[in-house]
Amino acid sequence: MTTHERYAKLCKEVNFHNYRYHVLDTPVISDLEFDRLAAELRQIEADYPDWITPDSPTQRAGASPAEKFEKVRHPRPILSLANAFGAGDARAWYERIRKLDDRVEKAGFVVEPKIDGLSVVLHYRDGVFVQGATRGDGEIGEDITTNLRTIKAIPLRVPVSSEQSSVFSDQSLKGSPLFSGTQPPKANVKSPPYFVVRGEAFITVKEFEKLNKKLEEAGEKTYLNPRNTAAGSLRQLDPSITASRPLTLLVYQVVYSEGGDVPTNQWELLEWLMALGFPVTDAARRFPDLESAIAYTETWATRRDELPYEADGMVIKIDDLRLAADLGFVGKDPRGAIAFKFPAREVTTQLQEIRVNVGRTGVLTPYAVLEPVEIGGVVVERATLHNFDYIAEKDIRPGDRVLVKRAGEVIPYIIGPVAEVRTGAEKPYAPPAACPACGQPVEHFEGEVAWYCVNAACPAQLVRNVEHFVSIGAMDITGLGIKIVEKLIETGAVKDVADIYTLKREDILEAVTKKDRKTKSEPPGKIADNLLAAIEISRQQPLNRLIAALGIRGVGEVSAADLSRAFPSLDLLALASAEDLQMIEGIGPNIAGAIVDWFSRKRNRSVLEKLRAAGVWPTSVGTAPAPSGGPLAGMTFVVTGTLAGFSREGVKEFIESHGGKVTDSVSRNTSYLMLGEAPGSKLEKAKALGVKIIGENELRMLCGK
Ligand code: IVH
Numbered sequence: 232m233t234t235h236e237r238y239a240k241l242c243k244e245v246n247f248h249n250y251r252y253h254v255l256d257t258p259v260i261s262d263l264e265f266d267r268l269a270a271e272l273r274q275i276e277a278d279y280p281d282w283i284t285p286d287s288p289t290q291r292a293g294a295s296p297a298e299k300f301e302k303v304r305h306p307r308p309i310l311s312l313a314n315a316f317g318a319g320d321a322r323a324w325y326e327r328i329r330k331l332d333d334r335v336e337k338a339g340f341v342v343e344p345k346i347d348g349l350s351v352v353l354h355y356r357d358g359v360f361v362q363g364a365t366r367g368d369g370e371i372g373e374d375i376t377t378n379l380r381t382i383k384a385i386p387l388r389v390p391v392s393s394e395q396s397s398v399f400s401d402q403s404l405k406g407s408p409l410f411s412g413t414q415p416p417k418a419n420v421k422s423p424p425y426f427v428v429r430g431e432a433f434i435t436v437k438e439f440e441k442l443n444k445k446l447e448e449a450g451e452k453t454y455l456n457p458r459n460t461a462a463g464s465l466r467q468l469d470p471s472i473t474a475s476r477p478l479t480l481l482v483y484q485v486v487y488s489e490g491g492d493v494p495t496n497q498w499e500l501l502e503w504l505m506a507l508g509f510p511v512t513d514a515a516r517r518f519p520d521l522e523s524a525i526a527y528t529e530t531w532a533t534r535r536d537e538l539p540y541e542a543d544g545m546v547i548k549i550d551d552l553r554l555a556a557d558l559g560f561v562g563k564d565p566r567g568a569i570a571f572k573f574p575a576r577e578v579t580t581q582l583q584e585i586r587v588n589v590g591r592t593g594v595l596t597p598y599a600v601l602e603p604v605e606i607g608g609v610v611v612e613r614a615t616l617h618n619f620d621y622i623a624e625k626d627i628r629p630g631d632r633v634l635v636k637r638a639g640e641v642i643p644y645i646i647g648p649v650a651e652v653r654t655g656a657e658k659p660y661a662p663p664a665a666c667p668a669c670g671q672p673v674e675h676f677e678g679e680v681a682w683y684c685v686n687a688a689c690p691a692q693l694v695r696n697v698e699h700f701v702s703i704g705a706m707d708i709t710g711l712g713i714k715i716v717e718k719l720i721e722t723g724a725v726k727d728v729a730d731i732y733t734l735k736r737e738d739i740l741e742a743v744t745k746k747d748r749k750t751k752s753e754p755p756g757k758i759a760d761n762l763l764a765a766i767e768i769s770r771q772q773p774l775n776r777l778i779a780a781l782g783i784r785g786v787g788e789v790s791a792a793d794l795s796r797a798f799p800s801l802d803l804l805a806l807a808s809a810e811d812l813q814m815i816e817g818i819g820p821n822i823a824g825a826i827v828d829w830f831s832r833k834r835n836r837s838v839l840e841k842l843r844a845a846g847v848w849p850t851s852v853g854t855a856p857a858p859s860g861g862p863l864a865g866m867t868f869v870v871t872g873t874l875a876g877f878s879r880e881g882v883k884e885f886i887e888s889h890g891g892k893v894t895d896s897v898s899r900n901t902s903y904l905m906l907g908e909a910p911g912s913k914l915e916k917a918k919a920l921g922v923k924i925i926g927e928n929e930l931r932m933l934c935g936k
Pocket residue numbers: 310311312343344345346347348349350431483484546565568570
């Protein structure tokens with residue numbers, strides 16, 4: 232096989248695996264294998280940039296930011312839908328159209344979820360995705376092609392009538408309800424030379440919650456709801472931001488086509504789109520009459536939370552697309568379809584109190600205590616208020632009547648106050664000046680929206696702090712599980728992490744007997760002895776482990792090792808200025824500031840003194856100093872996920888012993904991202920920045936092994 236043939240094959244393969252993963256949700260290779268294919272593809276493209284085609288999977292991200300979006304005229308108006316608020320409205324709609332055309336009496340229907348996302352319009356020429364636009368006013372939208380390319384569910388190439396074969400075998404479609412009916416999967420489906428499809432871009436509820444959790448932990452602003460987030464993500468001028476958001480899409484309509492056949496009923500159209508490689512809902516069903524369509528629709532009103540995305544209703548469509556077109560439209564609403572809306576999940580209730588939660592990193596998060604109210608079959612008593620800026624922006628006051636929304640599995644949130652019904656007694660809310668758990672003053676860091684409790688001894692954080700201190704990458708004390716930690720804190724035996732080293736056998740016995748021991752068969756005495764032994768062993772941990780164990784904001788295992796090399800004792804590290812710290816590669820102003828701040832705190836200093844007094848004061852460094860030279864000299868690596876053949880420390884040592892560097896976060900200066908199983912957000916960031924992604928074999932190859 233020539234390199235060019237190999238390149239063409241890799242393009243097809245990577246596109247196919249993207250499709251298996253992002254459209255069918257059933258990958259057939261591991262992430263690691265996928266990344267190897269993608270890395271090989273990228274390498275060929277780096278060697279032969281002239282070969283790169285617009286449908287290469289590497290072309291999804293990487294476009295440079297735009298100044299503004301160009302306008303696009305849609306080939307046909309992008310219509311809206313009239314609403315029905317119950318079976319009565321749906322039957323009235325049917326009666327109206329039956330009177331206009333008697334073919335309606337024999338018509339069948341297709342029912343699909345009405346996804347609460349953004350309508351997008353995708354153009355394909357000769358099988359290649361060439362343009363994508365927002366709906367805009369229905370006549371003219373905005374060109375967001377480069378942003379849409381980053382959505383992996385959108386096929387960049389589909390089989391076209393002039394082509395011989397497609398990468399998508401019909402096998403890959405088996406198991407879909409669209410093909411579980413009487414009809415066999417269509418073989419060799421081809422698209423016309425030019426056609427335009429319409430779909431809904433959105434973020435699933437799960438991905439939305441994940442995104443918000445990450446933002447909250449980083450002290451950044453969280454998003455209001457999946458729809459706003461999807462809308463904001465699609466309208467980014469910088470496509471690398473869009474690429475980092477978990478957008479996906481489902482298609483449901485062919486708006487326009489030229490030079491080829493397109494199915495003339497909705498059900499076959501969905502099958503056809505699916506066979507071309509487009510993502511299509513698996514909740515669509517076909518019915519012979521309106522009553523069965525209504526019955527199916529109504530089953531979803533109570534099951535809507537089972538859909539992975541937010542849906543505000545179901546769309547009932549006349550199956551026969553010619554009849555639907557002949558029925559015409561009223562204003563912007565086609566007569567051939569109707570949106571059967573689910574009951575609204577927004578209600579008003581009284582905001583009794585604003586309370587504040589203290590998270591793992593000390594972030595303070597406000598939440599609302601509500602007069603209990605039923606929303607869509609669930610009694611809601613708490614709602615998120617996102618952050619203190621949000622409360623101020625919306626002027627939400629304790630005692631207010633507030634509009635609350637519960638959508639899908641998304642945590643209920645407050646849309647805003649109903650200011651018209653204020654009594655005058657509601658006073659603007661002021662964020663707490665002190666931590667509600669420990670009473671220490673709270674702090675705010677520049678560039679972040681969150682307020683923090685930075686007190687290392689705060690009881691709300693102490694459990695998490697101890698958990699972190701004893702974890703595997705830190706002091707590695709086996710047997711000190713969360714349940715025992717909670718009890719030790721409750722009994723007062725542990726007031727900070729240093730107290731671990733002065734624990735007595737009786738303290739542990741008391742905690743062990745107090746905790747629920749249903750699942751433990753070991754006698755308390757043995758548990759206590761084992762734990763004391765593990766604590767004793769942990770005294771020998773090197774300095775980098777202890778630095779990592781302190782839980783300083785932004786200081787992970789990698790930075791801790793870098794710090795321990797530059798400052799070979801905690802005394803020296805405590806004396807370092809922010810400027811000194813920033814001399815170390817990988818330590819930026821934020822981490823440097825957090826370190827200086829941590830050592831300046833009285834409570835933290837007292838923890839350090841206790842550790843010193845307890846003899847836990849290492850001066851040895853765990854990893855060998857980085858040699859100069861070697862095959863990896865000048866290269867910077869970031870590791871994400873679990874590697875099969877290396878531990879975290881092991882891979883670091885391997886890279887460093889060959890002259891490379893390992894840092895904690897991905898930046899434009901990162902040479903390679905080392906990818907393991909279950910990677911974190913670093914992978915998305917690396918992709919967005921175009922950082923090369925490699926596996927263990929490639930690493931060994933780089934070292935000439
Ligand atoms: S059909 C002529 N089907 O709902 C075709 N629309 O309120 C009209 N939507 O603007 C649209 N899921 O953005 C259709 N399965 C679906 C849909 C859907 C969501 C949106 C669409 C439209 C809005 C109408």
